[in-house]
Amino acid sequence: AQRVTQPEKLLSVFKGAPVELKCNYSYSGSPELFWYVQYSRQRLQLLLRHISRESIKGFTADLNKGETSFHLKKPFAQEEDSAMYYCALSPYSGAGSYQLTFGKGTKLSVIP
Amino acid sequence: ETGVTQSPTHLIKTRGQQVTLRCSSQSGHNTVSWYQQALGQGPQFIFQYYREEENGRGNFPPRFSGLQFPNYSSELNVNALELDDSALYLCASSQSRPFSTLIYEQYFGPGTRLTVT
Secondary structure (H helix, E strand, C coil): CCEEECCCCEEEEECCCCEEECCEEECCCCEEEEEEEECCCCCCEEEEEHHHCCCECCEEECCECCCCECCEEECCCCHHHCEEEEEEEEEECCCCCECCEECCCEEEEEEC | CCCCEEECCEEEECCCCCEEEEEECCCCCCEEEEEEECCCCCCEEEEEEECCEEEEECCCCCCEEEEECCCCCEEEEECCCCHHHCEEEEEEEECCCCCCCCCCCCEECCCEEEEEC
16 A cells, blocks of 8 residues: 655745755555645645656655655745645556545745 | 536535535546545545546545546535544546556645534
8 A cells, every 4th residue: 555654744944945845655666756735725736746857836856766755845945835735646547547645744834 | 717616615414414525627627536635634535537437446435435427527425424524525637548648637626624513
């Protein structure tokens, strides 16, 4: 069975400081990995996925298969980054669809 | 293009009752997934429907059941409600194509808050 662990419930950083949200996973195969974000009073939305290898809103995440990690990083935090962040994993179903297993989430608070 | 919508926004039920939650997919999407999010937890996968058939199920008992209609909208039914069923229920729609190597994004609805007393 797959599992996603986000060890920090809450992470507070000052504006302009670097951010790293940790995510570790366990899965026997090759998973697809995602970061989702939920801003205050908004719905859950995809931030980025490892397969596309892109940077969204200055955030990047590298899949480390040896350490089974997919940490989310940003060099300089902005106040608008304050939100709930969820790491998620899915086995690839072969139909272009995926069934997500989420971590418990980390609340990022950026202090002005 | 309209996004994913869910109804009702919130409701209160009594233990033992039955409930039906509804979800309208985003235009052009043929796959609907349902998730349960308890307070302080991440969303937990319940099941997924693709072209009106169940296409995967999480670790939920049979009293959680679903339907997908020809217009790709969907229902989640929960029988014999228990106190632990109190949660936010999220619906997500996406586009799926068999044998595709592409990954299609899931778009989430705002959720239905269910309280069981």
